[in-house]
Amino acid sequence: MHIDDALRARKSIRAFRHDPVPLDLVKEILETASLSPSGTNVQPWKVHVVAGEARQKLIEEVLAHRETSPADAGAEFTRVSKRKEPFLSRMRKLGKDMYSLLGIPKGDQAANWRQWGRNYEFFDAPVGLIFSVDKDLGPMGFVDIGIYMQTLMLVAKSRGLDTCAQGAWNNYWSVTRRILDIPEEEYIVCGMSLGYADETAPVNTLVSEREPLWSFASFRGFD
Numbered sequence: 001m002h003i004d005d006a007l008r009a010r011k012s013i014r015a016f017r018h019d020p021v022p023l024d025l026v027k028e029i030l031e032t033a034s035l036s037p038s039g040t041n042v043q044p045w046k047v048h049v050v051a052g053e054a055r056q057k058l059i060e061e062v063l064a065h066r067e068t069s070p071a072d073a074g075a076e077f078t079r080v081s082k083r084k085e086p087f088l089s090r091m092r093k094l095g096k097d098m099y100s101l102l103g104i105p106k107g108d109q110a111a112n113w114r115q116w117g118r119n120y121e122f123f124d125a126p127v128g129l130i131f132s133v134d135k136d137l138g139p140m141g142f143v144d145i146g147i148y149m150q151t152l153m154l155v156a157k158s159r160g161l162d163t164c165a166q167g168a169w170n171n172y173w174s175v176t177r178r179i180l181d182i183p184e185e186e187y188i189v190c191g192m193s194l195g196y197a198d199e200t201a202p203v204n205t206l207v208s209e210r211e212p213l214w215s216f217a218s219f220r221g222f223d
């Protein structure tokens with residue numbers, strides 16, 4: 001698959017079929033993604049992969065915790081700093097488009113809560129990934145993890161699989177750390193669903209827009 005085709009075909013999938021993904025294929029995707037660059041080649045990515053009973057246990061524990069306790073967000077690192085423009089408008093647009101496809105009316109808090117909870121079921125994807133990184137590496141470790149995740153998503157797409165990166169998983173990092181036995185020395189940065197898209201689900205028709213080049217790039221010294 002040409003890299004541009006993979007980039008254009010990849011999008012966040014929020015409803016998966018139950019079809020399992022063979023372990024060898026998951027391993028191949030993760031290994032290929034490790035061709036990603038990292039600052040001074042530290043290769044700090046740690047990936048905790050769950051399927052079957054391990055996946056089910058993680059889901060059950062996080063959902064049970066979520067029913068009774070507030071999110072852990074912010075206790076380890078600040079996921080969302082003060083929301084400001086132009087980011088706020090982009091977030092709102094995504095939310096509006098997604099909830100409209102899901103048929104959830106604005107202000108329906110209960111339905112919102114349930115839908116956000118789908119993150120913690122990996123949107124039914126048979127494979128869940130949790131990414132962690134050594135705390136000592138600071139912000140550059142987050143950069144490296146992000147690059148690895150994007151490479152992984154493209155490699156998965158090139159092999160006919162779909163993904164959704166899920167920052168939602170760092171809302172309940174304390175439960176995830178306990179269940180997956182992730183050391184205190186590592187930040188739980190993000191989660192990801194991996195599997196085959198349910199092509200019949202309206203939410204998967206969501207197309208998120210991109211800002212024009214001029215809004216984020218500046219050029220100097222070309223003439």
Ligand SMILES: Cc1cc2nc3c(=O)[nH]c(=O)nc-3n(C[C@H](O)[C@H](O)[C@H](O)COP(=O)(O)O)c2cc1C
Pocket residue numbers: 010011012013014094119164165166167168169190208
């Ligand atoms: C770091 C990161 C965290 C994300 N967290 C979530 C999440 O928790 N739940 C979710 O449904 N989508 C999540 N997304 C998906 C984004 O909403 C999505 O990438 C964005 O809207 C662009 O859409 P696209 O991926 O379809 O191109 C996340 C994406 C990234 C890169």
